[in-house]
Amino acid sequence: MARVGAELRRQDFVEATVKVIAEYGVANATTRRIAAAADCPLATLHYVFHTKDELFYAVYESLFNLPHQALEHVAAGSTAADSAAEMLRHLITWFTAHPELAKAQTELFYWTLRNNPEMASKIFAVASEAIERELERAIGSQLDPAFLQSTSRLLIQLVDGLIIAWAAHKDSARLKAETETACQALKLFVANR
Structure with missing residues (x-):
């Protein structure tokens, strides 16, 4: 599997966050839900965004x-x-x-x-x-x-x-x-x- 740069992952997480917030609201926009929507591991989300x-x-x-x-x-x-x-x-x-x-x-x-x-x-x-x-x-x-x-x-x-x-x-x-x-x-x- 090819490695994806942090900047590209960053954009993936931003786009996933928008979708999750639009669907579930901010209160239910958990990092787990966002990582799943971005099809990325939760640890990667926490690495890219502290x-x-x-x-x-x-x-x-x-x-x-x-x-x-x-x-x-x-x-x-x-x-x-x-x-x-x-x-x-x-x-x-x-x-x-x-x-x-x-x-x-x-x-x-x-x-x-x-x-x-x-x-x-x-x-x-x-x-x-x-x-x-x-x-x-x-x-x-x-x-x-x-x-x-x-x-x-x-x-x-x-x-x-x-x-x-x-x-x-x-x-x-x-x-x-x-x-x-x-x-x-x-x-x-x-x-x-």
């Missing part, structure tokens, strides 16, 4: 990067308001195409908020900074730094709220209509800076 918090943070890092890749496709050069709304649309589209990841991210964040508030704060800060960078890339210097930060935080709050509502009602047509309402609100917020 603590469960370390594993969960690696899941967060991967979850940050995936939806933000969708933001690279938001065209730069339109108005700041249009760009912000388009970013919101792209994020919702990405999450609806990956419901398992959306569910795992939400579950994991609330679990972390209860069990490790410092980590939850760090995770929110990293997410805000990533959205801020993408907004800045798409709209350039159209917004001053303080307003750019406010806009990125509002965008995150809208995405989170829409995804949580969609998880509850499971109606894609309703999500699309609610997303357009949120996009209009975001556009008004940015346009009236």
